[in-house]
Amino acid sequence: xxxxxxxxxxxxxxxxxxxxxxxxxxxxxxxxxxxxxxxxxxxxxxxxxxxxxxxxxxxxxxxxxxxxxxxxxxxxxxxxxxxxxxxxxxxxxxxxxxxxxxxxxxxxxxxxxxxxxxxxxxxxxxxxxxxxxxxxxxxxxxxxxxxxxxxxxxxxxxxxxxxxxxxxxxxxxxxxxxxxxxxxxxxxxxxxxxxxxxxxxxxxxxxxxxxxxxxxxxxxxxxxxxxxxxxxxxxxxxxxxxxxxxxxxxxxxxxxxxxxxxxxxxxxxxxxxxxxxxxxxxxxxxxxxxxxxxxxxxxxxxxxxxxxxxxxxxxxxxxxxxxxxxxxxxxxxxxxxxxx
Numbered sequence: 001x002x003x004x005x006x007x008x009x010x011x012x013x014x015x016x017x018x019x020x021x022x023x024x025x026x027x028x029x030x031x032x033x034x035x036x037x038x039x040x041x042x043x044x045x046x047x048x049x050x051x052x053x054x055x056x057x058x059x060x061x062x063x064x065x066x067x068x069x070x071x072x073x074x075x076x077x078x079x080x081x082x083x084x085x086x087x088x089x090x091x092x093x094x095x096x097x098x099x100x101x102x103x104x105x106x107x108x109x110x111x112x113x114x115x116x117x118x119x120x121x122x123x124x125x126x127x128x129x130x131x132x133x134x135x136x137x138x139x140x141x142x143x144x145x146x147x148x149x150x151x152x153x154x155x156x157x158x159x160x161x162x163x164x165x166x167x168x169x170x171x172x173x174x175x176x177x178x179x180x181x182x183x184x185x186x187x188x189x190x191x192x193x194x195x196x197x198x199x200x201x202x203x204x205x206x207x208x209x210x211x212x213x214x215x216x217x218x219x220x221x222x223x224x225x226x227x228x229x230x231x232x233x234x235x236x237x238x239x240x241x242x243x244x245x246x247x248x249x250x251x252x253x254x255x256x257x258x259x260x261x262x263x264x265x266x267x268x269x270x271x272x273x274x275x276x277x278x279x280x281x282x283x284x285x286x287x288x289x290x291x292x293x294x295x296x297x298x299x300x301x302x303x304x305x306x307x308x309x310x311x312x313x314x315x316x317x318x319x320x321x322x323x324x325x326x327x328x329x330x331x332x333x334x335x336x337x338x339x340x
Contacts, residue, residue: 001121005130007177008114009137014171015073015106016141019149019163020080022248023241025231027083027157028092037089042228045096045103052104060109069113069175072105077168084161113178139256146249153241215274227251230299238293247296251303 020027028038060068079098082091114131118124145167152159203210230251234244283302287295 001123004117004179007174008130008134011069011110011171011174011178012134012138013141013144014167014174016138017145017148017167017171018080018142019145019152019167020083020157020160021142021164022146022149022231022245023153023157023160024083025228026235026241026244027087029232029235030157031087031089031092033089033092038229038232041089041093041096044093045100048097048100049103052101053107056105057108057112059105060112064180065109065113066175066178066180068105068109069178070172072102072109073168073172073175075099075105076102077165077172080161080164080168084158084165087157117179136256139252142252143249143256146245146252149245150242150249153245215277227303230303233291233299234293234296237291237295239296247300250296250300254300254303 025038028041033041056068075098079095079102082095082098085091086094111131114134115124115127118127118130148163149160152163203213231244231248234247235241239247280302283298287298287302290298
């Protein structure tokens with residue numbers, strides 16, 4: 001099990017060790033893209049990931065999960081190569097489409113693989129802790145990539161993209177270190193749509209759960225949208241490219257710490273999370289008004305606090321699930337994991 005967990009964390013680290021990540025939004029602006037074009041390209045990424053993620057959990061139980069994770073990394077590799085060869089709006093859109101496919105293929109497949117391995121070892125109760133630490137490791141990977149990008153940034157975006165292509169190749173090889181995920185015996189079968197209906201019924205019948213889903217959705221949408229523009233904010237506020245990379249690294253360090261410690265806050269009342277969310281809003285407003293290099297310190301605090309409030313809200317969701325008519329099949333479990 002120790003070797004497996006080491007592989008989980010190593011995969012998440014290399015998955016995030018992408019040197020172009022802290023500066024790709026600045027690269028778009030420097031290439032002449034408008035704010036609307038940057039937003040449109042990001043929308044292509046998000047929509048593609050969402051559409052692919054829906055069936056990806058089913059694919060994860062019908063084909064090799066290791067192969068799916070590896071193919072996903074190769075798709076992103078192709079996307080970065082596209083950016084390198086075609087550094088303009090349509091090239092960036094094509095690259096984001098490939099990156100969206102990678103994101104959609106990875107999440108549900110990776111979660112199902114980790115859960116099944118823990119289940120086989122009788123440690124499925126550790127899933128929340130392992131998932132939180134895996135997420136923290138991912139932010140550590142972003143931190144490492146940001147620190148590595150700082151001295152490379154003056155050379156140019158081409159060097160950052162080539163390094164990112166190499167990192168994707170390493171990440172594509174990493175999944176083959178995973179063991180073949182064991183398949184649990186199936187006593188019954190809840191199909192994908194039945195699983196979805198079960199989740200929706202439970203959500204609408206449990207006001208507390210529905211409120212948490214709404215709150216988490218808002219925080220994820222807000223945080224996800226803002227994350228893509230932090231580098232532009234820092235650049236326009238007066239930081240150079242190397243400093244922007246270090247700033248993104250600082251954001252990732254705060255998010256890593258928040259994710260790593262989130263499971264410890266499961267017993268706190270929900271009101272604490274909402275208060276933290278409101279405080280984060282105050283920090284964001286002040287940073288926007290200042291709009292100068294010193295404001296990035298507030299954004300680091302905002303980013304870590306925002307991740308903390310979201311992660312803790314997930315951990316605080318302790319509503320018991322209704323009894324299932326039969327144990328879910330591996331297919332239904334992986335499919336549902338892609339919606340988590």
